[in-house]
Amino acid sequence: MADWLEEARLDLVFDVRDTRSAQGRLEMHVKRVTLDDLVLFHGHACDGLLRGAYAMRALGDVAFDGGPFDRSDLEVVSKNSPCLGDVAAYLTGGRLRFGTHRLDDSLGVGFVVREVSTGRTWEVREELGFFPALIGAWEAALLDDDLVDSGSLRAADKVELIAVNEARQWTWVREVLLASRPSDHYIVQLLEGVELPAPIHRARRSDVVNRDAPVPEQYVSPYEPLMGSGGLPRGGEGSLWELRYDEGPPQFARER
Numbered sequence: 001m002a003d004w005l006e007e008a009r010l011d012l013v014f015d016v017r018d019t020r021s022a023q024g025r026l027e028m029h030v031k032r033v034t035l036d037d038l039v040l041f042h043g044h045a046c047d048g049l050l051r052g053a054y055a056m057r058a059l060g061d062v063a064f065d066g067g068p069f070d071r072s073d074l075e076v077v078s079k080n081s082p083c084l085g086d087v088a089a090y091l092t093g094g095r096l097r098f099g100t101h102r103l104d105d106s107l108g109v110g111f112v113v114r115e116v117s118t119g120r121t122w123e124v125r126e127e128l129g130f131f132p133a134l135i136g137a138w139e140a141a142l143l144d145d146d147l148v149d150s151g152s153l154r155a156a157d158k159v160e161l162i163a164v165n166e167a168r169q170w171t172w173v174r175e176v177l178l179a180s181r182p183s184d185h186y187i188v189q190l191l192e193g194v195e196l197p198a199p200i201h202r203a204r205r206s207d208v209v210n211r212d213a214p215v216p217e218q219y220v221s222p223y224e225p226l227m228g229s230g231g232l233p234r235g236g237e238g239s240l241w242e243l244r245y246d247e248g249p250p251q252f253a254r255e256r
């Protein structure tokens with residue numbers, strides 16, 4: 001990664017929180033997602049990923065007061081952009097298959113994020129005119145096969161223009177975006193009474209079923225320190241709760 005992008009990644013970080021396992025309660029400890037992580041997940045660094053990260057940072061600073069994104073409790077709406085969609089899914093935990101990542105192309109560069117437990121909903125949008133219209137027009141044109149098919153754009157010219165487009169995107173990121181703060185051009189507001197777009201398809205999300213279970217009072221797993229609690233194991237193996245577990249769940253016990 002270039003030096004100037006290396007510098008940017010120091011600021012652009014996101015703390016996230018998840019459940020502890022597929023049946024687990026909410027983990028109170030947070031993990032830090034960096035720009036490098038976003039790039040690895042997405043597959044490349046690009047202006048869309050950076051603009052999405054700026055937008056999400058601005059939203060998180062207002063909605064969560066700079067605190068962690070609880071990926072077990074968020075639904076997100078994004079445009080159907082590979083880059084913005086990946087930022088949305090990775091940072092909020094929203095997934096198409098759970099119906100918690102919905103699509104709305106009218107959002108442009110921005111997101112709607114809803115906290116499931118409270119229903120509170122925020123929107124962030126990039127300020128109109130912040131991104132150069134010329135680059136935006138080329139981005140759309142270079143994805144439009146009709147231009148070549150109809151003879152409006154020579155295929156050989158397109159190859160060159162793809163490279164120019166990429167250079168212009170990075171120059172804008174370097175000189176304009178990274179010289180600004182997320183709150184400068186990404187505007188956050190709390191929304192009242194909005195309906196999210198319909199999910200494309202939906203299947204049950206199981207890893208948040210027990211997210212609100214309290215910390216156990218008696219049984220502490222010997223693995224607990226590994227999970228980051230910092231506490232020492234107390235009354236783990238051989239306890240009454242392990243014996244109860246060995247009997248199997250109710251259905252299992254009846255069937256034996």
Ligand SMILES: [Zn+2]
Nearest residue numbers: 046048049083
């Ligand atoms: Zn991208």
